[in-house]
Amino acid sequence: MFNFIKNQFKKIYQQVTSKLGELFSRKQLDDQTLRELELLLINADTGVKTTRHIIDALQKQYASGAITAGDQLKAALEKQLLSLLITPEKQESAAAQDLGGTKGAIYLMVGINGSGKTTFASKLANHFIQQKKRVLFVAGDTFRAAGTQQLAVWAERIGADIVIGKENQDPASVIFAGCQKFKDEQYDVLIVDTAGRLQTKTNLMHELEKIRRTVNKQLPDKKLICLLTIDAMLGQNSFEQAKLFNETTHLHGVILTKMDGTGKGGIVFAINQELKIPILYVSFGESLEQFKPFNAQEYVHDLLNQ
Numbered sequence: 432m433f434n435f436i437k438n439q440f441k442k443i444y445q446q447v448t449s450k451l452g453e454l455f456s457r458k459q460l461d462d463q464t465l466r467e468l469e470l471l472l473i474n475a476d477t478g479v480k481t482t483r484h485i486i487d488a489l490q491k492q493y494a495s496g497a498i499t500a501g502d503q504l505k506a507a508l509e510k511q512l513l514s515l516l517i518t519p520e521k522q523e524s525a526a527a528q529d530l531g532g533t534k535g536a537i538y539l540m541v542g543i544n545g546s547g548k549t550t551f552a553s554k555l556a557n558h559f560i561q562q563k564k565r566v567l568f569v570a571g572d573t574f575r576a577a578g579t580q581q582l583a584v585w586a587e588r589i590g591a592d593i594v595i596g597k598e599n600q601d602p603a604s605v606i607f608a609g610c611q612k613f614k615d616e617q618y619d620v621l622i623v624d625t626a627g628r629l630q631t632k633t634n635l636m637h638e639l640e641k642i643r644r645t646v647n648k649q650l651p652d653k654k655l656i657c658l659l660t661i662d663a664m665l666g667q668n669s670f671e672q673a674k675l676f677n678e679t680t681h682l683h684g685v686i687l688t689k690m691d692g693t694g695k696g697g698i699v700f701a702i703n704q705e706l707k708i709p710i711l712y713v714s715f716g717e718s719l720e721q722f723k724p725f726n727a728q729e730y731v732h733d734l735l736n737q
Contacts, residue, residue, distance in 0.1 A: 451735065457501040464504070465490055476667060478701030485511050485700075509735055515704045516727035535653045537613075537621045537646060541639060541676050542660035544627035547688030547714060549578060551660050552622050553585035557719040560589055564619035568593040569609030571602045571642060572626040582624055589719065592618075602626065603641045610649035621650075636679040643680050658711065660686045661698075669698050673706055684711030687725070699730070 450471055454464055465486060472482040488511055492498045498507050538555065542548040556566045568586050572578040573596050586593040594612055596605035606623060613621045625642060626635065646655055659682050661669040676682060685708055687699060699710050713730075714722040 451505075455501040455505040455735075457504075460493060460499055460501065460504060464501075465493060468504070468508070472697065475697035476701075477697035478667065478670060478705070481515065481701040481704045484704065485515075505735060509731055512700060512731045512734070513727060515700045516710070516731070535619070535650075537623070537650060537653050537655045539623045539625065539643065539646065539655055539657045539680070540660065541625050541657060541680060541682075542627055543672060544575065544578070546627065546660040546662050546672075547686075548627060548660040549581050549585070549624055550717065551658075551686050551688060551712070551714050551722065552582070552624050553589065554714065554719050554722045556585070556591050556620070556622055557589040559620045560591060565617075566591040566620045566622065567609065567613050567616075567618040569606055569621065569623045570595045571606055571609075571624050573598060573600045573602050573605060574626050575628075578624070578626075591622075602638055603645045606642050606645045607649060610646060614650065632675065636675070639676075639680050656683045657681060658684055658686055659708075660688050660714075661702075662689050663687050663698075664689055665698075667698065670701050670705075673702050673708060677706055677708060682708050684709045686710075686712040686714055686722075688714045 450467075454468055454471075457464060468489070469482055469486045472485060473479060477485070485508070489498070489504070489507055492507055498504050538552070540548050540552045552568070556568065559566050568582055568591050570579040570582045570593060572582075576598055579595055579598075583593055583595060585591075592612075594605060594609040596602075596608070602625065609621065609623065612618075623642070623646065626638060628635065643655070643657075657680050659673060659676050661672055663669075665672075673682070673685060685699075685702060687710055702708050703710065710725040710727075712722050713725050
């Protein structure tokens with residue numbers, strides 16, 4: 432099922448995994464091996480703080496004699512990486528488990544322009560439409576005509592309805608109209624696309640807060656699932672994006688996009704470990720079927736077994 436992700440990892444992790452393989456083949460470990468591993472993890476965008484957490488745990492095992500060879504290091508590292516991705520608080524992934532499209536589901540899509548937000552929103556909508564759900568889009572990015580046009584094209588292509596406002600209209604007023612239509616015509620799924628860039632970060636975050644309040648006020652009995660798209664190629668910039676968006680609107684999860692690029696993807700561990708935000712989906716390409724729920728075991732296995 433995840434062969435398509437494995438194929439992408441061959442591109443994404445080629446430099447990192449070839450060096451990891453050399454470390455794992457060593458018959459005897461030493462302090463230098465752990466220093467090399469630390470540098471590899473940092474270069475894979477795992478983040479300094481998260482890398483330090485991993486290395487400290489491995490050093491304790493090395494010092495106690497629990498790991499003495501490369502194959503044991505590999506097993507211990509795999510366990511450490513999985514521990515960063517799988518914890519009870521990260522299993523709030525109603526979004527990941529709710530691909531059945533519970534009636535009345537609301538998805539708020541956030542992320543910077545160019546992160547694959549609108550494309551993923553369309554993939555998600557198409558998934559629900561294939562299940563005979565009625566989907567309504569709201570084009571909340573009124574500041575970028577191209578974004579609205581792109582969403583309108585997708586809506587027509589997949590058979591979703593869409594609410595569009597005027598250029599530079601207050602996004603919250605468009606969201607208000609969308610929520611009203613959603614209620615009046617009893618749609619199954621509401622997907623709200625939002626702006627990814629205003630004049631300042633403060634303006635952008637203010638708009639998102641306003642949009643969230645509008646949805647909660649209009650649809651108080653519905654669960655709002657907030658999803659952030661981040662570009663797999665951006666590394667530490669993606670971490671800063673996730674931190675900023677999470678401070679403004681509580682994120683239920685992250686979608687890792689553009690997995691067909693040359694990024695290294697280690698940032699998922701930092702996002703999980705330091706921000707406590709689960710990775711819910713992996714997306715690549717333009718085809719409507721090219722996304723899947725994130726699977727931590729297969730992600731880590733493929734990372735370490737190229």
